[in-house]
Amino acid sequence: MKIIIGDCLEATFPCACTRETKAVFAYIRVGCLKEEFLQYDWDKTEDEEKQIPFCASGWHCPIERSKNPHECKGCIGHVSRKFIKECWHKCGCNMGCGNRVIQRVITRKLQIFFTHEGKGWGLRTREQLPAGAFVCEYVGKILANMEQDERNNNAKADPTITHTYPILLDGD
Structure with a gap:
């Protein structure tokens, strides 16, 4: 038996990260x-979320463990996505x-271009990509909702600021 270390997709015994994902890569x-x-619907509504199976981790639930690692209670149930x-x-x-995958350097042929529609700069690939291919990571500053609102209000008053690009994260 060949033992592979350092690559979870090939390893006989994957690393500890697999416990959190139940070895689903x-x-x-x-x-x-x-x-x-x-194919997974990442934008489920509240009603649809209620139909998602609840956590069955019991005492090994990462959410309960993160609340208090010294006194871990059994999982009382939460949405498992x-x-x-x-x-x-x-x-x-x-x-x-x-x-x-995301931590590696960009491996796709990309081009930054100025749009003809007057929408500003854009990004496109210079090659055909397979379904599910990682392109690159979009990086920006994470702001609290109040700070984002303040920036938007300041942008309205400043004629030199023409666009803001807020992206809502799943949490405050």
Whole structure:
């Protein structure tokens, strides 16, 4: 038996990250999302969320453990949704791990261009991409809702600021 260390998609014994995802990896070997993640409805309504199975982790529930690691109570039930958790430097996996996609350098041929429609700058690929391919990470500053509102109000008063691009994250 060949023991592979540092690559969870190939390893006989994957790293500790797999406990949180129940050994469900989001990626296939070539760095694309699996079909089940592509088909998953990430924008479920409240009524639809109630139909999602509740956590069955019991005493090993990561949410309950995060509340108080010294006095972990059994899980009382919460919505259990799909999520993507990548390996990282502290779990023992190397950068070649198949479960580390976003952390690598950009591997796609990209082009930044100015749109003809007057909408500003855009980004496009210069190649055909397979379904679920990772393109690049969009990075910006994380703001509290109040700070974002203040910036938007200031932008309205400042004629030099023509666009803001807020993206709502799942939480405050």
